[in-house]
Amino acid sequence: MWSSFRPAVLAGAVLSSAVLALAGTLLSTTSVLAQEKVLRIGMTAADIPRTHGQPDQGFEGNRFTGIPMYDGLVNWDLSRADAASVIIPGLALEWAVDATDKTKWIFKLRPGVKFHDGSPFNAAAVVWNVQKVLDQTAPHFDQSQVGVTVSRMPNLRSARVVDDLTVELTTSAPDSFLPINLTNLFMASPTHWQKLFTEVPASVTDARQRSQAAWTAFSGNPSGTGAFRGVRLVPRERFEMVANKEYWDTARRPKIDRVVLLPLPEPNARTAALLAGQVDWIEAPSPDAVPQITSRGFKMYTNAQPHVWPWQFSFREGSPWADRRVRQAANLCINRDELKQLLNGLMEVPKGTVPPGHPWWGNPTFDIKYDLANARRLMQEAGFSAQRPVTVKVLTSASGSGQMQPIVMNEWLQQALKECFFNVELEVAEWNSVFTNWREGAGSAGARGSNAINVTFAAMDPFFAMGRFVTRQANPPTSNNWGFFNSDEFDGLVNTARTTFDATGRDNALAALHKRIVEEAPFLWVAHDVGPRAISPRVTGVVQPRSWFIDIAPMDIRAGS
Known part of the structure; x- marks a missing residue:
């Protein structure tokens, strides 16, 4: 085939x-x-x-x-090929949550660090970089940076200077994921931006336009650490x-x-x-x-990477994916080993978002595998057949970050899913447009009428791997619950994991969450990237x-x- x-x-x-x-x-x-x-x-x-x-x-x-070009307070350790990457100190030497108020975190900063322009990195610079994406009243607030930061750390609310090398971060609720999320907040030079801001022509009088002009100039002449x-x-x-x-x-x-x-x-x-x-x-x-x-x-x-190549389903009214039988049938309908052969071995076959043996695995009762007979049975129970197929539309891109070989892979899926009474329509858009719609949601114009979206995602941390897809808190435009997969059960599972601060307890909570995600199948898990x-x-x-x-x-x- x-x-x-x-x-x-x-x-x-x-x-x-x-x-x-x-x-x-x-x-x-x-x-x-x-x-x-x-x-x-x-x-x-x-x-x-x-x-x-x-x-x-x-x-x-x-x-x-x-x-x-940049560092976060926390960085990823990318020095080993034989073990999963973990977070390590970056511009912060150490951090801890307040024992009595778990919405407060104290970060001790690395001394002697300078930005590329020669200005010092300090606690004031951290506050400035938090304000650039959270404080709409700040002169340097940049809306274009919000989507790629706030959606990745939705609970961060503010930063405060304690002393020159100590900063306090505040979250809206207890959030044990925060240090990992902060790998996505890169520190840019406030001094360099301010210099460029003062050089914006006086003819530009609107405050937001002046700020945008300074950020544009900063892009051409960046300064990080x-x-x-x-x-x-x-x-x-x-x-x-x-x-x-x-x-x-x-x-x-x-x-x-x-x-x-x-x-x-x-x-x-x-x-x-x-x-x-x-x-x-x-x-x-x-x-x-x-x-x-x-x-x-x-x-x-x-x-092998913690990186998932999926279709993410819509649960909006009228979506065929609202029926769990249809979601599970799609996951049983495709022979991933065949796809791996097509890709010359350049993928891993998934069993969920994380593999068996991972601390977050959780032993789901639904087994993701190739089982054509059961896939067809589920589709027939849902009311579909060769004479009455279901039409699904998938928004994808022709290339882009982590998309592997999206056209080849989606055309293969289009043909494979015909065996289970799916009529797949592909809506191909430019990668950044697809990525933007991932935050806009299935109901927006940017979805182009699609009831599934093909955007790959990294599964290196709990929020990225699971939390942002299955909780109301992550509904568009806040984060990436594109299809509005909403339930009290999953809100509770995510909250338990997020508010558990000891490592073993959090892993157990995340395993319970992963188990239920696989069983409910809000994705078609197609491949893990290598x-x-x-x-x-x-x-x-x-x-x-x-x-x-x-x-x-x-x-x-x-x-x-």
Whole structure:
């Protein structure tokens, strides 16, 4: 069944017009960069992720313009390939919840850290960065940064300076997830932004327009505390970063001099660019090109990741997915091993959001597997048959962060689900539009009449993995409960996990939550990503962690290459 959907093999690595244009762009700067160690990366994004400290383009933005240039109070440990990533101190050395008031957290900050512009990082800078997304009265409040931060830490309410190196954060309710959520709040330089704000022409008199103009200028000349600093932005074409040789973490001071990010959303074009030597690294290569890539000496890096490739269902009135039998039938109808073969092995077969054996597994009674007979039985019980199929419409993208091979995969699903009386219509939109609709919800115009949405998600922390999909608190536009999956039971399960502060108790609560999520099946769990990336052998020091992220800072370019 699947063979007709194999992507075209890049015989001879024929260059597309996009790659030829890329070649011209890179050659024009070759002489300038000849003496530098330069790493060139072909992203799946169609545009450069925002560079002002809160990236868009999903977590590909965090990976390439967030983590390299900025730090959070808390960072991810990306140094190991043999264990799941955990949070480690970033700009905060330590943190603790107040013993008597669990809505208060105290963070002790790292001394001596400076932003790229030379100004000091301190507690006032933390308060300023919280205000940029939470305080609409603040002159630097930026609505464009709200969606990619507040939806990821919905309980944070305010920050207060205790002293120069101590800050107090307040949440709306007890929230044991907060430290993990703070990996998504990157610290930008208040001093640098204020300088750019004062340089906005006097003719711009509206306060919000002046603020937006300053943030636009900041994007072209960013200032964080990270291992790299941005030096050149050409929207939809390229972004360049250079090493921050004064980075506070001496173990992560970059060896590479310059990183060049290039948007190449089409997988065959990315693969051709790699084979032609125009880039050193590509995300999500075309699966059928993997043998050619490896035969040419490039290295393929993969690792099982806490990253889910799903359809998320709508529970709004009239949606066929409101019937649990239909949801479970879809999960039983598809042969994921066949899909894995189609993708040349570049996926893992899921049993839920987390795998069996994970502390959050919980032993669900519904077993996600290929069982065509039971899938058809459930559909017939729900009133559907070959003579009376159900039409479902899925909003997806042609590329984008974590989307793997979305067109190939969705066309395979379209055919596979016909076996269980589903008539699948695909609504393809640009990735950022799909990602925006993920917060707008199934009832908005941006959903384009779809009753399912295909947006991948990282499952590294409890809120990201589960909480934001199954509680009323996360209903659009607050967070990502796109389909309005609402019940008192799930609100209670999420609240129990969120308000449990000892690790074992919280894991037990999360296991109970995961068990019920799998049983109710608000998703079609299709695949777990393995983060395939093809990288030139001249790039050394690559660690492919069990994470959606990767750390560029420890990498190097082999001498003489």
